[in-house]
Amino acid sequence: MSTFLAIDTSGGTSVAIVHNGEALGEIVIDDPMGHSENIGYALVEVLHEAGLAPQELSAVVVGRGPAPFTGLRVGIAAAIAFAQGIGKPLLGVVSHDAIARDFFATISDNDRAAIDAGSSLLVTTDARRKEVYWSLYSGLDSLGAPICVDGPHVEKPHDLEDQLDQKNVQRITTDIALSAVSLAQVAAANLAGGHTLTDVTALYLRAPDAVEPKAHGKFGKQVSS
């Protein structure tokens, strides 16, 4: 028996409550900004929709990204605090995994044939600065957890294409949007497979923008004090 609250702010603000694999409530706010404004309302609403009190949840699942900075952190901060607030475990999931799970769970016959013939699912999400975050998946394991064969990484789209072509990676893509419901399902599948999911660090995949100033070394030597 598990009742998970899932939070993902790698794109918009998505929260869901999933009980034994089934969605009891889901709030999707498709605003790529405004995460810190929307998160409180989203949490209240999803609890309301599910008809549950916070204490009735058994764990909090959070999407670790990859995502560009600011919004991602709001979801992770909220998940950390919520889990602490109810004294329940916090579980981290790569956000791309949720998209992959959805894809394979609802796969078309054509795509199934392509996957069986050796293609992989290429999940890409906007990384801004004309780059994409990407991950490659080969399918789901027997418990329903996505099998990631490469990624997540960040790349310029044409560099990514070149790289995959060079390695002769056959791939299909999807336009499925991330769902917090799937995120919770991925967490459940991973837990069933014996994974602990304790890593909730944010996947920025980029170093902070910061330039070290030039040293004023020259005059340090010359002066007396």
Place this chain on the structure above:
Amino acid sequence: MNDVIIRVASESDLDAIMVIEHASFGSTAWPRESMAFELEPNPARHYFVAHDAGTMVGYGGISLVAGHHGDIMTIAIAAEHRGRGLGRRLMNSMLEVAKSQKAAEVFLEVRADNEVAQSLYRSLGFEQIDLRRGYYQPENIDAVIMKLDFTNTDSSGTPGPRVAAAPATGGKSDPLVLGIESSCDETGIGIVRGTTLLANVIASSMDQHARFGGVVPEIAARAHLEALQPAIREALKTAQVSLLDLDAIAVTNGPGLAGALMVGVGAAKALAVATGKPLYAVNHLVGHVGVDVLERGEVQTPTIALLVSGGHTSLLLVRDLLDDVELLGETIDDAAGEAFDKVARLLGLGYPGGPQIDKAAADGNPAAIRFPRGLTLPKDMDKHRYDFSFSGLKTAVARWVEVAESKGEDFSVADVAASFREAVVEVLVGKAVAACQAHNVPRLLLGGGVVANRRLRDVAAARCAESDIELRIPALDLCTDNGAMIAALGAQLVMAGREASSLNFAADSTLPVTQVQSI
């Protein structure tokens, strides 16, 4: 009638709502898509439905601009359920949200021929303010525009649904409050009981910024995320309380670095929802003033407050901690702390610049070099009497050093550091004392990290003594950014019986100092 419940509407109510919408409004019914849009999660929309034993019997919605006004968008009761007081209950739910979000007034329009509805609205305190001829077409019926002015009515009314985190605790004495501060490079978690400090945990990312010579916002924000959970845990442990014991949570929602603020705001909102505790969004700068309650039990007002840090240089006139804080002036370019950092780098000293300059200046002559005092000329008094500028000073120091170097002169870093520091301190203290005198305020309170500067404290003490001004300098770990000051200000709001903030407030990097609490 007792079986009818009023609850918040969700998108799954759309079908049932449209049935009543069509039956009630006929040809003027909203299209399904419009109604669906209204029901989407949106902090500015609040729709409620009335349910009788599982059947929807009515609904209503209000559009709200928090802190400003509301518009009743629609309200309808299924024909066979009219006359049961359901319209009143739905209206009360909507008005309660409007009140909790501090709307000053609520507007609605109603058909001139609908006497029953108008009398209901009048009984709720609405008054007609206008008439729009032929507003409802094709029947050509006039619309009566009505307004409810909350500032004119008492606050009675049935309690509404819980849209804000939790109800306020109603003037509780000695409330236990946890404060979260993340506006710059310090993750601060403080816990107070009333005006008693129980814990003040500060995790600083200062070391990570050192090689960049100043705070890097992205590094600060990342560090907050990592520091958050351990800091909360440590503060609870130090205070020997649990989250369940808390009466309220307070969080800084500005001013500060946007990305950094958002970490604290996101965490605070989730913590409030998870624990069911009321949440208070408070102003960082006013927190620096409010912290004095932890040492003196109250902030004596009126007082002038000089807040000086790496991010702020502000001069405030505080007539009342919660209701009347005025910004007299602030820096128009660099913050004072930033100027210390930049000049320290220029002189080949370390980061943060304040303590390094202090150390280097110890044996220097503050009168050795006459650096400019920003915005102190008679011509500045008109527009910038209480404003500060340190950019020109920094350039002047750079130029002076450049010239000395080019001449191959052997100069004293101690003298440069002391003279620079003197220029900063003189302007800061000079303007603060002038503000006290001009406003007839016999008190000056210092806050912010630059208060650690020895010379600033000494000069302030001397000048205040000369002018009969009482000087307040809180303990240093309460002067730098910290969560205790946020908790302390939150506790003041609770004790004053203020309503909690909604969950919709934003992290506002330029939050004005006049906004002590965001709703």
